[in-house]
Amino acid sequence: MHTQYPLARGAGGYRQRGAAALLLIITLVVILTIVLAPRLTLWQVHNAAGGRGYQSLIDAKAAILAYAANPDADLVPAVPARRLGEIWLTPDLPVGAAGFDGLGKAGTCATSTWTPGQVLTPPNPLAPLSVRCFGRFPWLSFGLPGPSTPDDQLGEVPWIFMSANLVVAGCMPNLNPLMLSQNYTTGGCATAVPFPWLRVVDDRGNLLSSEVAIVLILPGPPVANAQTRTAPIDHSPAAYLEGLTVAPGCPIPCVPGNYNNASYTVANGLAWTFIDAPSSTGLAPPASYYQKPFAFNDRLIYITASEYFEAMEQRARLAAIQTLSAFKLSNGYLPYSGDNPSTPFTPSCALQSRFGLLPAAVNCGGTLTYPSWYSAAGWGNYFIYAVDPGCVANASAPRCLAPSLRLGGAPQRYNAVLFSPGRAIRNAPFAASKGAAQSPLGSGALADFLDSAANVTGPVFDVAGTPAAANYNDRMYGIP
Amino acid sequence: MVILGLVLTGLVVALSQQMQQRHLIDTRTTLQEANEAIISFVVANARLPCPAVAASNGLESLTGPGVCTAAAGFLPGVTLGLPNLDSNGLLNDGWADGSTRDNAGVLDYPRAIRYEVALLAGTGQPNALTTASLGNPLSGFTRLNIGATLALNNGLFVCRSSTGVVATGNRCGSNANSLALNAVAVLWSQGPTGNDALGNSADESQNSTQLAAPAVPRTLVMRDPTGPSAPVGRFDDIVSWISWGSMADKLMLAWQVQ
Numbered sequence: 001m002h003t004q005y006p007l008a009r010g011a012g013g014y015r016q017r018g019a020a021a022l023l024l025i026i027t028l029v030v031i032l033t034i035v036l037a038p039r040l041t042l043w044q045v046h047n048a049a050g051g052r053g054y055q056s057l058i059d060a061k062a063a064i065l066a067y068a069a070n071p072d073a074d075l076v077p078a079v080p081a082r083r084l085g086e087i088w089l090t091p092d093l094p095v096g097a098a099g100f101d102g103l104g105k106a107g108t109c110a111t112s113t114w115t116p117g118q119v120l121t122p123p124n125p126l127a128p129l130s131v132r133c134f135g136r137f138p139w140l141s142f143g144l145p146g147p148s149t150p151d152d153q154l155g156e157v158p159w160i161f162m163s164a165n166l167v168v169a170g171c172m173p174n175l176n177p178l179m180l181s182q183n184y185t186t187g188g189c190a191t192a193v194p195f196p197w198l199r200v201v202d203d204r205g206n207l208l209s210s211e212v213a214i215v216l217i218l219p220g221p222p223v224a225n226a227q228t229r230t231a232p233i234d235h236s237p238a239a240y241l242e243g244l245t246v247a248p249g250c251p252i253p254c255v256p257g258n259y260n261n262a263s264y265t266v267a268n269g270l271a272w273t274f275i276d277a278p279s280s281t282g283l284a285p286p287a288s289y290y291q292k293p294f295a296f297n298d299r300l301i302y303i304t305a306s307e308y309f310e311a312m313e314q315r316a317r318l319a320a321i322q323t324l325s326a327f328k329l330s331n332g333y334l335p336y337s338g339d340n341p342s343t344p345f346t347p348s349c350a351l352q353s354r355f356g357l358l359p360a361a362v363n364c365g366g367t368l369t370y371p372s373w374y375s376a377a378g379w380g381n382y383f384i385y386a387v388d389p390g391c392v393a394n395a396s397a398p399r400c401l402a403p404s405l406r407l408g409g410a411p412q413r414y415n416a417v418l419f420s421p422g423r424a425i426r427n428a429p430f431a432a433s434k435g436a437a438q439s440p441l442g443s444g445a446l447a448d449f450l451d452s453a454a455n456v457t458g459p460v461f462d463v464a465g466t467p468a469a470a471n472y473n474d475r476m477y478g479i480p
Numbered sequence: 481m482v483i484l485g486l487v488l489t490g491l492v493v494a495l496s497q498q499m500q501q502r503h504l505i506d507t508r509t510t511l512q513e514a515n516e517a518i519i520s521f522v523v524a525n526a527r528l529p530c531p532a533v534a535a536s537n538g539l540e541s542l543t544g545p546g547v548c549t550a551a552a553g554f555l556p557g558v559t560l561g562l563p564n565l566d567s568n569g570l571l572n573d574g575w576a577d578g579s580t581r582d583n584a585g586v587l588d589y590p591r592a593i594r595y596e597v598a599l600l601a602g603t604g605q606p607n608a609l610t611t612a613s614l615g616n617p618l619s620g621f622t623r624l625n626i627g628a629t630l631a632l633n634n635g636l637f638v639c640r641s642s643t644g645v646v647a648t649g650n651r652c653g654s655n656a657n658s659l660a661l662n663a664v665a666v667l668w669s670q671g672p673t674g675n676d677a678l679g680n681s682a683d684e685s686q687n688s689t690q691l692a693a694p695a696v697p698r699t700l701v702m703r704d705p706t707g708p709s710a711p712v713g714r715f716d717d718i719v720s721w722i723s724w725g726s727m728a729d730k731l732m733l734a735w736q737v738q
Binding site for chain 1: 622623624626627630631655656658659660661662663704721722723724725726728729732733
């Protein structure tokens, strides 16, 4: 018992110390929770807003591609005969005394000397080369969510910049991948590429793409006091978008210089450049090669001309196959191809050819009725078509019952094959069929369109699904 | 004990904020998933589903092919094949707590996602959006004609405020008050207060009456949330919509309509 007293006293002391320590730990945990929980909530809100921001860019991209690919589903009855890929819902800019209204501006754009409130200009054949198509994404016309406040204080609505090539009407016979077989030269309607494509560079000024059709930039909240977003100052892109300077001595590879997403005064004929850089509002300090002060929070996605025309081609191809199917249903056979030989190729069936451009004339053994948006965008100058000799008007009946066209070693035989020739291959390694730069515009040679010897001299043509390569981008679609 | 009490009070407040944030994010995710499910349904069936009603157990409710029982009702979760439905076949928002009645005791499934579709009633293409392949193409039920019909203000409208809404033309009254013009479908959550009519603002009532007898049909309101003490009253609904453009594109890709 004697020896138990010290133990008892010791145990009591330990208990008190333990209880005190436990209370201290609980208090610390609770205090930390109280301190961190609001920050966590803010972090969640910030992350959620960031996620929604990217989602709004993605939604805007999807909406504009869907709109461009569906000229036969316009919601606005006043739209004139819109071509596939032509954008009539041009960016939202304040006109006259009005502010932003969320609506597209009916095929008109600003110029490089535009000031807020000035009238906008349609980039038609008479328009100056100074046309610049930019403004707030016309969210109301596209059916997407708009800003929380009319001035878009939080920068929730993307700004959109597009090459005027997508807006120009009244010239440009080819609004399709044939445009990509030519470089911008002097500009204007007399050329295949009336306006330059846009450029996008990375955070050190390195080129990401020099052939951009559309740039979408999410402004985000103001990053500097100069960004006042109250009318009428909010009409300027500089109230929403920023620039930065990549200083000399930046890590190689880099291209030092000033890059400004808000500037639209780029000279005629020069490519309009946008920069995709990390935000200055992150936790980490800005990169050392940025000139200080560095205030930038634009977030950017872009659509290259190739990507844009790929989306349009999907639609055009469906229309072409639908038209051929309707023709066969009506006539019991398929049309001849466009004339071959012929320089340049034409969609006429005067020669009753069986391998050339997709035909469009009335003397092809029946009438082919393509949608007006298809023909007006020049897709008839793009697709190549081969038809079986037993499935045309001058074949002996019964027609189309023993097709012979083959795609590779597959056993399936087709009555016709539709070729998507893809963009012209103009740099080495050249397409095997041509052995030099392809030049399909004005050409009368299949080798300027198709990339392999088998496709030019077939059948047998290349197998459907042949992978694309640096010197090959044909796609083949068999028609039963 | 006082210190501990203060500390615990702060903890409860902080955790409550966390819970609200979680509910909000869950609801937005739910609406996004519902939106995608409707688009998938359009691709598969070449039409929009009709809304479910209280007695349809999450199935779309029709009185005939393509003819909906009501323009506004509940999201037809069973028809759409959505997971995580309640025992009534309804998809609930992030504040789901099992309640099926509002504070007045009415059986109205306050946590269920609401859904309204443009019926194009009184036009040359009635029910075209809910009829496979937009109905009969030979009768002019094409995307071109549906677009033109919608453009004559026959679709659904989402406005910034119920103030200024009108029964004709742009139902929001002006472009400045508009968030969506002639949408083909709208879906919404009634927010943390569910169907609680007490303290509702006119904006929230505009939404909640869509399932009954709205003063201005085909018109909903979406704006930033406000509490009951705000001059404009309480509003906590979360509204999402589907535009004609996205539906028309999906119909084309599905290659089911002209």
